[in-house]
Amino acid sequence: MRSEPTASFWGTLLYILAGPLLWAVQFTLIYAGHTAACLPAVPETLAVPLVAVPTVAAALAAVAFILRQEAFARALGAPEPPRAAALHAIARIAVLLALVAVIWSGFALALVDSCLAGR
Amino acid sequence: MARPARVLACTCSSAMLPLAGCAGIQSALVPKGGEALDIDPLFWTSAGVAMAVMAMVTILVAVALRGPVRWRQVLSREWFLTGGGIVLPIVVLTFLLVYGFLVMQAGATRMSAAGEHVVTVTGKRWWWRVVYRTPEGREVESANELRLPVGRKVMVRLLSDDVIHSFWVPQLAGKLDMIPGRINVLTLEAAEPGISRGQCAEYCGGAHALMAFHVVAMPAAEYDAWLAREAMPARVPASxxxxxxxxxxxxxxxxxxxxxxxxxxxxxxxxxxxxxxxxxxxxxxxxxxxxxxxxxxxxxxxxxxxxxxxxxxxxxxxxxxxxxxxxxxxxx
Amino acid sequence: MNRAGPDDLPNALPRPPGEEEKLKRVWATPRGWRILSAVNNTVVGVAYLGFAFLFFLLAGVVALVMRTQLAVPGNDVVGQDLYNQLFTMHGTTMMFLFAVPAMEALGVLLLPQMLAARDLPFPRLSAFAIWAYVIGGLVFFSTIFYGLAPKGGWFMYPPLTLTEYSPGDNADFWLLGIGFIEISAIAGAIEIVVGTLRTRPPGMSLTKMPIFAWAMLIFAAMIMFAFPAVILATMLLEIERAFGWPFFSAEKGGDPLLWQHLFWFFGHPEVYIIFLPAAGLVSMIVPAMARRPLIGYRLIVVALIGTGFFSFGLWVHHMFATGLPALSLAFFSAVSMAVAIPSGIQVFSWIATIAASEGRFRITTPSLFVLGFLAIFTLGGLTGVMVALVPVDLQVHDTYFVVAHFHYVLIGGMVFPLFATFYYWAPMVSRRRLSETLGRITFWLMFIGFNVAFLPMHLTGLRGMPRRVWTYPGDVGWDMLNMISTVGAFILAAGVLVFIVDLLRNFRPTAGGGGAGDPWGAGTLEWLPGDVYAARSIPLVRSREPLWDQPNLAREVEEGRHFLPNAPTGGRETLVCSPVEAKPEYVLQMPGPGWSHVLAAIFMAGFFLLLTVKLVVPAVLSGIACIIACIWWGWSLDPGPVKGDVPIGAGIVLPTYVSGPRSHAWWAMIVLVFVATSLYIAYVFSYLYLWVVSPDAWSPHGAPALPPATWPLASGALVAAGAAAMLLAGRRLPAPGRPSATAPLLLAFAALAMTGAVVLEVLGHWYSGLRPGQNAYAAATYMASVLNVQVGIAVVLLAGYAIARSLVGCLDAVRRVNFDNCAILYPYGAVQILLSLLLVHGFPRMAG
Known part of the structure; x- marks a missing residue:
């Protein structure tokens, strides 16, 4: 317990919250982007890239996190695997959960018109 | 929760509203027009899913509490937890979400396709100003009652100039708020003649509970004649x-x-x-x-x-x- | 199982004589009426919970009156105006005076025990929050007896709540009542975040925390980000009511929907703020009754985190019927679905743990309430999925279907776990257990009554009955259903009555001493034997259920063989560890009983109350008295390093005073900065939102041209210079015992510079001819300065305090916590002011 380096709190926090934070950023971007696209002065078609780009980017980032989890842990100063196995499991599952939310919000674009009044 | 029959007798005798209606006149479960008819199957699908999941959870809890040891061992496995807690919800919810999006898209399309029949309803404290636009472009004012031609799409513009109200005729469509400074548009289409009841659904202070109205759907020809009469001046006193x-x-x-x-x-x-x-x-x-x-x-x-x-x-x-x-x- | 040999324990036997007596003396609870000055978490925690329960009863009685009125159509037991007040009070009281405080109370009461800490890190802060809440809550509730109660609904939508449609003080009382809860909630959040992260026992790393601690940590974090939105909303509403700044009036470019966005950005997370701790409690009770560790601990932690995040992406689902664009609604519909997955995880995890029971799952009163919770909450969650579908919501929104849905979620998800908690944890604080017989009667009455009352409401709503109606016609198919609901409500109330009888007969709180002991054979630390000082020594933790995995732990702890078995500084203290892996860092000296925080609470209550009834002079006097009480309170809190380092056992010697990022004060300030940041973000959102709605109101079209760029540049330069002075002051703090004027002078300059920057900004707009009542743009512009003034006042007070401490020789390069507090807030304030300048002066130039 004494010999290992002390884990960084903020790094660890960022590490286990990586997934939900990714979702939060994507959600903010698509909501704001879509609102901007529905302003009178802006062409409605702009909604497509404004929603699609953050969605794809967030999804790719989530996949990258899962594939390179150890590297992320090290970079952020979280306790490195194999120490604290539970922490790493938590971070991984949280990213998967966020991925579902990212995809669900994103694919609405394929089914629903952007700026018509919602019914 | 079975699909409810009209269990209540149609008494029509209350002091509050002796006139119109019976059980079901304000019911979302007895849809009689455009949007309400579209929402109905989605509602029953989601209600069915909810009841099925509820039944499943009840059975699982019963097994977990008092079931045979072998079954209980299965329930305490990690894969059971992942399958039931994560995979199952994702599958079921994805289905419901897609279905919901499709109904939404149908609704949005219906809204954009509204025809030339326009009625403006303004929420007041605590009544409804109703203004029809005749085909000739004349405005005909009425209140607290909305007449609709069966089979025609009518664009209802919803306004308010005091507080927020919400326009809701459950048998015809979902509700839509009337918000000061905004114009919301609802498309109504009555599928059959008859009387329906609507009510303000957003708390608007004071007499919110007593802010209702009737919607009378009538055959299109009758409606046209009615609107022509409605545009005429009042009758003069006789007696x-x-x-x-x-x-x-x-x-x-x-x-x-x-x-x-x-x-x-x-x-x-x-x-x-x-x-x-x-x-x-x-x-x-x-x-x-x-x-x-x-x-x-x-x-x-x-x-x-x-x-x-x-x-x-x-x-x-x-x-x-x-x-x-x-x-x-x-x-x- | 790893049994530690006697030699591995941190402290050896025999313990020195008088050690335990000294602990008892130091931690003694004041007797008689002086108990009002007590700060011990078990004492104030029980009081907190008691008052929350009182409000539950009061709001419950209000509900019974409403149900009586609705029993038959056309009834007139209560009239329209009173009914409108009643449902507003019922919702507001249940949400703000019962649910959130009850959960905070459980945090205060249970968390330190579960973490084997002697108390929360800021004992007087929680006592202060409790007294503010009690006084504010009681005054707020009593308005119902004078016809002064608010009647705009607990959601208080403008324009209905603007002065034009709600003249009189009723709405102001709502804003006042909420103000108190906002303050006590934020205070509680600080307490819980710092308590959970820093006062865990050595060895209890994050992933060994009890689930309840995780739930409370996320609860507190959610308060940090959700409450600021409602704080801003209530500020805007009160400012519009009092001074006519048009944030919500459409005719002047405001928008009623702005309130709904802000309110629900708070209001939806609020539901989960209430639910998460309750779920955490269930995750504690289920393993205890199953005698097995929770299955899926990791998944549950993810579920809690996921719920915490997703709940911030749901707010628009209260606004599906307001006519927003379809795709926008679709996003929120998707997240409303996503938030169901964590609930699914938790339900299946509890089922798995029940199934894994050693022998069979024990059926006790707590487990009955947990099972009742499972059934009711699951159904509430499922109807939640239904209302997450936009088209379905358009039909059921604002009807009794939704009333049924959220009572399933809230009573099922929060009240049932709370009753389970009462029965489960009563032996921890009471000399006697509650009765199993009465408990079972309570459960069945409540369970049956609840379902009889609320199951039919789904149908009532589908048949078209809207919410918030004081009467209804008899022939539309709602009368029988309403009668059934009323009968159910009274059965539910009968259950609560039986519980009160049980409380009166059996609940005997011990004023901080140990309770009846552990009747359940549970595995977590709150069941360690203890006294007023909590556990005798703070254990070294190796697993999630230490009492199961270290069978001798209770005895070792009681013998004083673990950490800190004494009071080495002679005062109250607890152990502070590192936040992730819980390595011991220092011994925190804590204040004991006192009156300063009680007076501060009373005068703060006086300030707000007098202001509400427009007695301005007494209000100001009361406010000044509050500040004086706060200074008195704070004066003793920075003891300095006089006690030196002390041994805690196992050869570890720890400091008794630290400053900087390791100190608990630093963490509290960081939490506060997060709160201020989210308040500011809510403001930026409001500014941009109003622009989206009425770009025409913006300068230069709808308002005078902005002041020349020299104004904001001068303002920015001032605050930047202040920040530099602050930085320099930190370097020039004198060595201990060597007074110096440099640091106080620099502090004074920094405070003046910030004041100047804020004043310059206001003057610039004033001279340009802009008046805040003009339109939404003007109101939004001046609102930036309101928020800056707020931070500015805090900075000036902290700086003045640090200067005063420095003049009496209590501030130097080592004893510097008072300075550090100011030095954390100052750069934050500077950044906020610079961003405001950029937004207010840059955005209109860019967009115009």
Missing amino acids: AEEERGAALFTANGCGACHTIAGTRAQGRLGPDLTHVGSRRSIGAATLPNDAAAFARWIAENDHIKPENLMPPYRNLAPDELRALGAFLDLLE
Whole structure:
């Protein structure tokens, strides 16, 4: 317990919250982007890239996190695997959960018109 | 929760609303028009999923509590937890979400395809101003009742100039708020003739509970004829009592707030009374529409509908109230 | 199982004589009426919970009156105006005076015990929050007796709540009541975040924390980000009511929907703020009754985190019927679905743990309430999925279907776990257990009554009955259903009545001493034997259920063989560890009982109350008295390093005073900065939102041209210079015992510079001819300065305090916590002011 380096709190926090934070950023971007696209002065078609780009980017980032989890842990100063196995499991599952939310919000674009009044 | 039958007898005898309707007149479970008909299957699908999941969880809890040891061992496995807690919800919810999006898209498309029939409904405290636009572009004002031609898409513009109200006719469509500074548009399409009831669904203070209205769906030809009649000025009093009522109406200053087309009463604060006698209710579906109810309303509306913005006229004698009632009842 | 040999324990036997007596003396609870000055978490925690329960009863009685009125159509037991007040009070009281405080109370009461800490890190802060809440809550509730109660609904939508449609003080009382809860909630959040992260026992790394601690940590974090939105909303509403700044009036470019966005950005997370701790409690009770560790601990932690995040992406689902664009609604519909997955995880995890029971799952009163919770909450969650579908919501929104839905979620998800908690944890604080017999009667009455009352409401709503109606017609198919609901409500109430009888007969709180002991054989630390000082020594933790995995732990702890078995500084203290892996870092000295925080709470309550009834002079006097009480309170809190380092056992010697990022004060300030940041973000959102709605109101079209760029540049330069002075002051703090004027002078300059920057900004707009009542743009512009003034006042007070401490020789390069507090807030304030300048002066130039 004494010999290992002390884990960084903020790094660890960022590490286990990586997934939900990714979702939060994507959600903010698509909501704001879509609102901007529905302003009178802006062409409605702009909604497509404004929603699609953050969605794809967030999804790719989530996949990258899962594939390179150890590297992320090290970079952020979280306790490195194999120490604290539970922490790493938590971070991984949280990213998967966020991925579902990212995809669900994103694919609405394929089914629903952007700026018509919602019914 | 089985699909509910009409278990309640159709008594139609309450003091509140002796006139119109029976159980189901305001029910989302008895859809009779465009949007409500689209929402119905989605509702039942999601309700079915909910009931199935509820049944599953109940059974699983029972097994976990008192089931055979072998079954309980299965329930405590990691894969059971992942499968039931993560995979199953994702599959079921994805299905519901896609279905919901499709119904939403249908709704949005319907909204954009609304035709040339336009009605503007303004939420007031606590009644509804209804303005029809005739095919010739004339505006015909009414209140607390909406008539619809069966089979035609009608674009209903929803406004408010005081607080937020919400326009809701469960048998025809979901609700849509009336928000000061905004114009919301709802497309209504009645599938069959009949009477339906709507009510304000956003708390708007004071007499929110007594802010309802009727929707009368009628065959298109009848509707056109009705609208033509509605555009005409009010009937003139015939009997002596009706004439006395008209005189009292003028003498008591009713025209400061109410309009009766064809007379000098041109007030805009209260509901238009030009054809008030032909409506199904008065006081925004608070009282039935007859001469006695008019008399009661004029004398003690502050008891019938507390906080409403019309002053009570207690100074009027019973025979004066009767005359006013007869006059208003005549305005068909 | 790893049994530690006697030699591995941190402290050896025999313990020195008098050690335990000294602990008892130091931690003694004041007796008689002086108990009002007590700060011990078990004492104030029980009081907190008691008052929350009182409000539950009061709001419950209000509900019974409403149900009586609705029993038959056309009823007139209560009239329209009173009914409108009643439902407003019912919602507001249940949400703000019962649910959130009850959960905070459980945090105060249970968390330190579960973490084997002697108390929360800021004992007087929680006592202060409790007294503010009690006084504010009681005054707020009593308005119902004078017809002064608010009647705009607990959601208080403008324009209905603007002065034009709600004249009189009623709405102001709502804003006041909420103000108190906002303050006590934020205070509680600081307490819980710092308590959970820093006062865990050695060895209890994050992933060994009890689930309840995780739930409370996320609860507190959610308060940090959700409450600021409602704080801003209530500020805007009160400012519009009092001074006519048009944030919500459409005719002047405001928008009623702005309130709904802000309110629900708070209001939806609020539901989960209430639910998460309750779920955490269930995750504690289920393993205890199953005698097995929770299955899926990791998944549950993810579920809690996921719920915490997703709940911030749901707010628009209260606004599906307002006519927003379809795709926008679709996003929120998707997240409303996503938030169901964590609930699914938790339900299946509890089922798995029940199935894994050693022998069979024990059926006790707590487990009955947990099972009742499972059934009711699951159904509430499922109807939640239904209302997450936009088209379905358009039909059921604002009807009794939704009333049924959220009572399933809230009563099922929060009240049932709370009753389970009462029965489960009563032996921890009471000399006697509650009765199992009465408990079972309570459960069945409540469970049956609840379902009889609320199951039919789904149908009532589908048949078209809207919410918030005081009466209804008899022939539309709602009468029988309403009668059934009313009968159910009274059965539910009968259950609560039986519980009160049980409380009166059996609940005997011990004023901080140990309770009846552990009747359940549970595995977590709150069941360690203890006294007023909590556990005798703070254990070294190796697993999630230490009492199961270290069978001798209770005895070792009681013998004083673990850490800190004494009071080495002679005062109250607890152990502070590192936040992730819980390595011991220092011994925190804590204040004991006192009156300063009680007076501060009373005068703060006086300030707000007098202001509400427009007695301005007494209000100001009360406010000044509050500040004086706060200074008195704070004066003793920075003891300095006088006690030196002390041994805690196992050869570890720890400091008794630290400053900087390791100190608990630093963490509290960081939490506060997060709160201020989210308040500011809510403001930026409001500014941009109003622009989206009424770009025409913006300068230069709808308002005078902005002041010349020299104004904001001068303002920015001032605050930047202040920040530099602050930085320099930190370097020039004198060595201990060597007074110096440099640091106080620099502090004074920094405070003046910030004041100047804020004043310059206001003057610039004033001279340009802009008046805040003009339109939404003007109101939004001046609102930036309101928020800056707020931070500015805090900075000036902290700086003045640090200067005063420095003049009396209590501030130097080592004893510097008072300075550090100011030095954390100052750069934050500077950044906020610079961003405001950029937004207010840059955005209109860019967009115009």
